[in-house]
Amino acid sequence: MTKIFSIHPENPQTRGIEQIQAELRRGAVMLYPTDTVYAIGCDLNAKSAVERVRQIKQLANNKPLTFLCSSLSDIATYAFVSDNAYRTMKRLIPGPYTFLLPATKLVPKLVQNPKRKTTGIRVPNHNVCLALLSALGNPIISTSAHLPTENGIDTDFDTNFKLGITQAELFDRLDDFVDVIVDTGEAPTNNTSTILDLTGDEAVLVRQGLGIVDFYS
Secondary structure, three states: OOEEEEOOOOOOOHHHHHHHHHHHHOOOOEEEEOOOOEEEEOEOOOHHHHHHHHHHHOOOOOOOOEEEOOOHHHHHHHEOOOHHHHHHHHHHOOOOEEEEEEEOOOOOOOOOEOOOOEEEEEOOOOHHHHHHHHHHOOOEEOEEOOOEEOOEEOOOHHHHHHOOOOHHHHHHHHOOOOOEEEEOOOOOOOOOEEEEEOOOOOOEEEEOOEOHHHHHO
16 A cells, blocks of 8 residues: 655655655655656665666666766766766756766666666755655655556656646556655646756756756856
């Protein structure tokens, strides 16, 4: 049965965060809010949980997964960061940005782009996410929470939320797919992150999303 934890979005309760952390340690998959969209995630190092996330999202193994880190120094543990990449990220994080970077050996192959050996990393500007990252001590997988259909998960994220789905509807329709739901009272949105490729000498815009104005400023 799915466990629902009510967490304050600005001042996360320590006990609730510790309970969710314990579930993640046991390999749970969760639905949780971020500073962009609701996401499906798990402990980066829980292989069986990562595999379940891929199954839920119907992602082939050649499709990389994004994960959350707690800080810029944490990113440097899981990715090779050039001087230019460091300057770009230092200016933008925490915030609604996904950075594509060369992965270190600490990133499971199941998460990486198998050809480019890259990974997507975010440092969210969201107190609940940061509290969970601190409690867990590991990065957390973060992939947009699409809605289930009769044949699986709907991959058309924009259509899901242009229809005006409520938080209650999102929770109800994903209840059978996840073990934990983090309820902060925040409404679902289609405000995706801006994706920046930092594998080269200059930052390359891959997808325009939240924070694009700050990127160009």
